[in-house]
Amino acid sequence: MVKVKINNLSMKYEKKLIIEDFELEIVDGELLVLLGASGCGKTSLLKIIAGIIEPEGGTIIFDEKDITNYTPQKRKVGYVPQAQVLFPHMKVEQNISFGLEAHKLSKEEIKERITWIAEITQIQDLLDRFPSEISGGQKQRVALARALAIKPNLLLLDEPLSSIDASGRESLALTIRRIQKETGITTLYVTHNQEESRLISDRVALMYDGKIQQIGSVIEVDRTPRNYLIAKIMGSSNVWPVEYLETEDGSSLVSTPIGLITLPYEIKRKITGIRIPPSSFKIVHDLSEDDKMIEFIGRIKSIIEKDDENFRIVVDLKDAHLEYFKVDCNKEMLNIASAANKELQLHVLPSEVILI
Amino acid sequence: MHGSIQKKSRNFEGLSNKFIISLSIIALISFLLAFFYIPIVRIFQTALSSDSGTGFKVFWETLSDPFNLKFLGFTLLQAFLSTILCLLIGLPVGYFFAKYEFKGKKLIINLLTIPFVLPPVIVLIGFTVTYGQGGWVNLLWQNITNSSNVLITIDGTVQGIILAHVFYNLSVIIRLTIPAWQNIDNEQIEVSSTLGVGKGKTFQKIVFPQIKNAIISSSLLVFIYTFNSFAIVMKLGNFNFYTLEVLIYESFDLLKFSEGASLAVIQLVINSLVIILYLVVERKSRKMAEGKEKGLKTERLTFKGKDWKSIVSLSLSIVFVFIVIIFSFAPIIAIIVKSFIPKSPGDSPFWGYSQIFTQQKITPLNTNTIRLFGNTLLFATVAAVISLILSVLIVFVLRNRYQSIKKYQRSISESLVSYLIILPMATSSITLGLGLYLNYSGLNSYYNSVWIFIIMSHVLISIPFVTRSILVAYNRIDVELLNVASSLGASRVMIFRKIEFPLIKRGIIVGGIFSFAISLGEFGATFLLARANYETLSIGIYNLLGSQTLQISTAMASVLILITALCFYLINKFGDIELKV
Numbered sequence: 028m029v030k031v032k033i034n035n036l037s038m039k040y041e042k043k044l045i046i047e048d049f050e051l052e053i054v055d056g057e058l059l060v061l062l063g064a065s066g067c068g069k070t071s072l073l074k075i076i077a078g079i080i081e082p083e084g085g086t087i088i089f090d091e092k093d094i095t096n097y098t099p100q101k102r103k104v105g106y107v108p109q110a111q112v113l114f115p116h117m118k119v120e121q122n123i124s125f126g127l128e129a130h131k132l133s134k135e136e137i138k139e140r141i142t143w144i145a146e147i148t149q150i151q152d153l154l155d156r157f158p159s160e161i162s163g164g165q166k167q168r169v170a171l172a173r174a175l176a177i178k179p180n181l182l183l184l185d186e187p188l189s190s191i192d193a194s195g196r197e198s199l200a201l202t203i204r205r206i207q208k209e210t211g212i213t214t215l216y217v218t219h220n221q222e223e224s225r226l227i228s229d230r231v232a233l234m235y236d237g238k239i240q241q242i243g244s245v246i247e248v249d250r251t252p253r254n255y256l257i258a259k260i261m262g263s264s265n266v267w268p269v270e271y272l273e274t275e276d277g278s279s280l281v282s283t284p285i286g287l288i289t290l291p292y293e294i295k296r297k298i299t300g301i302r303i304p305p306s307s308f309k310i311v312h313d314l315s316e317d318d319k320m321i322e323f324i325g326r327i328k329s330i331i332e333k334d335d336e337n338f339r340i341v342v343d344l345k346d347a348h349l350e351y352f353k354v355d356c357n358k359e360m361l362n363i364a365s366a367a368n369k370e371l372q373l374h375v376l377p378s379e380v381i382l383i
Numbered sequence: 384m385h386g387s388i389q390k391k392s393r394n395f396e397g398l399s400n401k402f403i404i405s406l407s408i409i410a411l412i413s414f415l416l417a418f419f420y421i422p423i424v425r426i427f428q429t430a431l432s433s434d435s436g437t438g439f440k441v442f443w444e445t446l447s448d449p450f451n452l453k454f455l456g457f458t459l460l461q462a463f464l465s466t467i468l469c470l471l472i473g474l475p476v477g478y479f480f481a482k483y484e485f486k487g488k489k490l491i492i493n494l495l496t497i498p499f500v501l502p503p504v505i506v507l508i509g510f511t512v513t514y515g516q517g518g519w520v521n522l523l524w525q526n527i528t529n530s531s532n533v534l535i536t537i538d539g540t541v542q543g544i545i546l547a548h549v550f551y552n553l554s555v556i557i558r559l560t561i562p563a564w565q566n567i568d569n570e571q572i573e574v575s576s577t578l579g580v581g582k583g584k585t586f587q588k589i590v591f592p593q594i595k596n597a598i599i600s601s602s603l604l605v606f607i608y609t610f611n612s613f614a615i616v617m618k619l620g621n622f623n624f625y626t627l628e629v630l631i632y633e634s635f636d637l638l639k640f641s642e643g644a645s646l647a648v649i650q651l652v653i654n655s656l657v658i659i660l661y662l663v664v665e666r667k668s669r670k671m672a673e674g675k676e677k678g679l680k681t682e683r684l685t686f687k688g689k690d691w692k693s694i695v696s697l698s699l700s701i702v703f704v705f706i707v708i709i710f711s712f713a714p715i716i717a718i719i720v721k722s723f724i725p726k727s728p729g730d731s732p733f734w735g736y737s738q739i740f741t742q743q744k745i746t747p748l749n750t751n752t753i754r755l756f757g758n759t760l761l762f763a764t765v766a767a768v769i770s771l772i773l774s775v776l777i778v779f780v781l782r783n784r785y786q787s788i789k790k791y792q793r794s795i796s797e798s799l800v801s802y803l804i805i806l807p808m809a810t811s812s813i814t815l816g817l818g819l820y821l822n823y824s825g826l827n828s829y830y831n832s833v834w835i836f837i838i839m840s841h842v843l844i845s846i847p848f849v850t851r852s853i854l855v856a857y858n859r860i861d862v863e864l865l866n867v868a869s870s871l872g873a874s875r876v877m878i879f880r881k882i883e884f885p886l887i888k889r890g891i892i893v894g895g896i897f898s899f900a901i902s903l904g905e906f907g908a909t910f911l912l913a914r915a916n917y918e919t920l921s922i923g924i925y926n927l928l929g930s931q932t933l934q935i936s937t938a939m940a941s942v943l944i945l946i947t948a949l950c951f952y953l954i955n956k957f958g959d960i961e962l963k964v
Contacts, residue, residue: 106870126871
């Protein structure tokens with residue numbers, strides 16, 4: 028249980044820098060989700076922290092200790108790679124005791140630790156089985172138990188849900204969250220799936236181009252994404268990149284894939300995208316003109332979420348090929364929208380358009 | 384302060400691995416230098432030197448001698464013909480086994496492989512008993528036709544040589560093409576037909592390109608085995624036909640060392656070219672097989688629900704496969720039966736066996752048979768142990784995980800090892816023996832220590848197969864397992880003891896037994912090197928081939944078959960035999 032500081036880290040693969048000037052701080056005891064597309068260098072970063080790959084440059088600091096030159100053996104890091112690689116020739120119990128024997132614990136201590144971690148990870152019934160005899164989700168719990176048994180300084184999880192079928196993902200994610208909180212071990216959790224970061228993270232760090240681009244709680248990042256790409260990675264609805272921007276006489280003309288949007292104020296900073304929250308739309312019954320409103324015309328395509336009163340619908344945009352809105356509406360508005368399988372008009376207040 | 388201490392500890396861990404790897408590299412290179420590269424250099428030196436000093440004179444004379452040229456041509460031609468014939472028979476059989484499911488399939492495939500692991504002298508004696516002048520096939524033919532004409536002559540004929548080579552190598556084609564057939568995804572064929580492509584075109588454009596490399600690489604193996612054939616051609620060629628390998632031996636026997644060495648150089652060059660080609664094709668076919676999950680749709684072997692056309696063609700296939708099975712077994716069964724047939728009526732059927740387990744010396748053998756057995760088993764055991772140790776070291780150098788941690792490239796010395804082990808694969812057993820003889824026969828103690836060189840030649844011959852067995856097992860280990868193990872705190876030694884070793888154990892057992900079996904039957908190098916007290920069973924059997932009664936030699940051969948079959952059974956129990964090098 029340490030705080031981790033990574034300074035100025037870089038790594039080359041086949042002569043190309045895939046991690047460059049990398050900086051990251053992980054708070055003691057937190058679960059930090061590192062979010063990035065496949066191939067952005069996340070796995071390499073984990074391997075560098077675990078000591079399996081040597082970086083080109085930079086330092087890794089646990090608390091105040093520089094461990095950049097430590098062997099994997101000395102780092103005491105719990106490394107759980109993407110595929111649940113359990114030692115196939117050992118029973119679950121032997122898998123867990125492997126690391127404890129390496130750390131030269133006594134037989135009694137080993138037994139104690141196994142009982143402790145088996146209870147936390149709920150694998151008591153699996154101890155006597157071979158890896159080939161248990162399911163994917165169980166393997167992941169065993170891999171977790173094996174890594175945690177040595178009471179590591181830091182837990183590294185590489186896409187732990189990627190090989191789990193859809194139905195088991197959420198429960199395993201919450202299990203990981205619970206175990207992490209119970210043990211209080213500082214954890215770096217790598218994934219390309221923003222849903223997972225929403226489920227379990229204390230903070231989320233977004234990575235591309237070999238660097239961390241933004242870090243903060245999911246709510247912070249959602250509310251103020253630093254740029255269009257981050258909003259996109261976070262899976263925000265209704266975000267579009269800005270192609271160009273013209274400002275004159277107290278108004279701005281923003282060009283986006285959904286058309287030209289006029290905003291009644293001058294934009295003074297550089298913007299990369301716009302976002303219109305699904306709740307900002309108003310469905311208008313009759314085709315009417317309203318100067319103050321931004322107007323879109325589309326056709327309802329499907330309903331994606333609903334309870335008794337509130338719905339989220341998908342509206343295909345008429346004038347922009349393949350672009351669509353997600354729109355929140357109530358029952359009454361939905362009736363208007365779906366009754367007349369015809370074009371419907373959406374209004375948005377310019378002040379509701381969020382600049383990214 | 385803390386950092387500097389830990390820096391040392393990382394260096395220590397790195398050093399201990401580096402130390403192990405360096406030691407392995409030194410051991411391997413010393414072994415290869417002493418028992419392979421220096422002897423090979425000696426061959427080149429001998430080829431290029433004559434009484435009048437160094438030069439290409441003898442070399443060119445040997446190369447341009449019409450007699451040598453003729454038989455160089457013959458060596459290539461017979462290897463080519465043997466390979467083609469193996470393909471013609473082996474490919475359909477391979478397809479049959481890939482396509483149809485039936486009880487005992489694996490057993491039959493395994494049994495068909497036995498000829499390949501048999502010592503060449505066994506093949507010789509089996510062929511003599513089955514197809515020889517007074518052999519069963521000819522006796523049967525004479526009875527049927529009621530004449531004294533023979534159906535087939537194997538002594539001193541090309542057909543005898545090629546037939547023996549096909550018998551010996553057929554299983555290479557069968558075994559190596561079965562996985563290629565099985566790897567073809569049936570959905571590709573289905574997609575092709577939905578795209579409107581006919582069956583013939585689908586085979587040509589979809590199926591054939593995917594099995595092509597397996598066909599080529601297995602053919603190259605058969606070619607190299609038959610190109611370097613020794614015992615079979617020496618006996619069945621009967622001074623009418625020679626392979627380069629036999630010519631080299633004859634030159635050695637006549638003490639014409641320069642000439643023999645020159646021929647060895649030519650052979651080595653041709654072998655190297657074929658082996659390099661083989662390695663290139665092999666890599667390609669391995670890449671093609673990667674990541675395949677679905678395979679060819681198999682069918683149950685049944686006549687039910689088939690029209691008469693399919694029934695006829697299926698029956699013909701079964702008959703064909705059946706004939707191939709008989710062809711592959713007849714010589715082996717013939718040997719065993721023959722060993723129990725008394726020389727004259729009334730004698731004991733066990734006479735041959737009683738003879739080989741007595742202390743008395745049987746003419747024309749140079750030593751008693753108990754000694755032959757002892758030598759054979761001892762050499763095989765020692766050779767297997769040494770091959771195993773060296774092969775494990777090779778695997779560790781080739782798969783040194785720590786190489787990937789830094790800079791993603793291998794050190795020069797590690798690459799060196801991976802290249803240095805290729806040439807021994809391309810060296811025939813006579814050339815190995817000749818090199819060892821030329822380099823070490825000058826030593827005073829040579830004649831008393833010749834057993835060392837016999838064992839080392841066996842080691843060199845079996846290392847490619849043993850390394851392959853272990854490498855196949857090692858490659859199945861997920862590198863992440865080792866990464867996890869080290870981050871769990873396990874030392875290099877603990878990782879080997881607890882993870883790597885248990886996971887490659889079967890490969891080691893298979894490799895060890897395979898090496899034992901190879902040494903058991905090795906003929907060429909042993910024949911060239913062995914003197915009197917250091918001869919093996921193979922040599923003994925060969926020396927008895929010309930004698931009046933075959934009962935003693937078939938009895939010895941039967942024991943050898945039994946031991947070989949036992950080895951083969953154990954190999955199949957623990958894993959799979961690797962015919963590839």
